[in-house]
Amino acid sequence: MRRSVRNRLAQLLLEAFEKPELRAAIAWLALFCELAAQRDRPEVPLADLLAAPRAVFPDMDRAVDVALGHLIGPEKLLRLRRVDTGEILATGMVSRVEGEPWVVEPEPDARATFTAVRERVRIYTGLMARLGRRAASGPRDPLQRAMAEAALCFNAGLFFEAHEHLEHHWAGQPKGKTRRFLQGIIQISVGFHHALDGNYDGAVNQLGKGLEKVAGTTGEMLGLDCNDFLPKVAAAREAIVKRGRARMSPVPLSEIPRMSVRE
Structure with a gap:
């Protein structure tokens, strides 16, 4: 998957931890x-997308323009193209164009790796379901x-997303044990x-550097069971x-190894 597409997908997921839309x-x-x-091609008529059954996606009754506004437009993942003229709509305000001959399609860089995008989105959807169940508790x-959200990513094989999420919190920490542990x-x-x-x-190299920074950490740290996780990381590196x-x-x-986190 192209780095630019991966980064846009990751940003969407990480912001979703805080924003229901x-x-x-x-x-x-x-x-x-x-x-x-x-x-045959990754293109869906807008009318078909809006009319599709949504029973398996409980969040889809939220404002359509708000949700699709995060997906459609320049530097995003999807775009709207008018079938008869080829015009590209620069906004996700689909309510303005309903009933006209528009198709939804990936942005060119996302289209080039659409199979990988689909697989990533499939994993993201599962994470969102789990996030909804654990939000209250x-x-x-x-x-x-x-750490719990990073563990959701990590255990799903989304190691890039896990490190990006923790890095945001690490950057704001003062020097000390917690900052060093997060970096590890x-x-x-x-x-x-x-x-x-x-x-x-x-x-x-990276596993070695990480293990060095968390060396000596035992018990639970930020909810992570270090006694379970860290020896398994060392064994995997070995x-x-x-x-x-x-x-x-x-x-x-x-x-x-999986990250075991108390929730």
């Missing part, structure tokens, strides 16, 4: 992907909540991102080192 936007994006997958402390978990997330891609040097650079291949998600 972004969760609705992800639901609409998932519906678009579902309908587009049934066609989740941790109230901002850092513990951020960030580097561990980056390390497993490289491991999943089969990048030996990136995995070994397995990669033992395999060696020459025999390195993408590490299956099943071989990457």
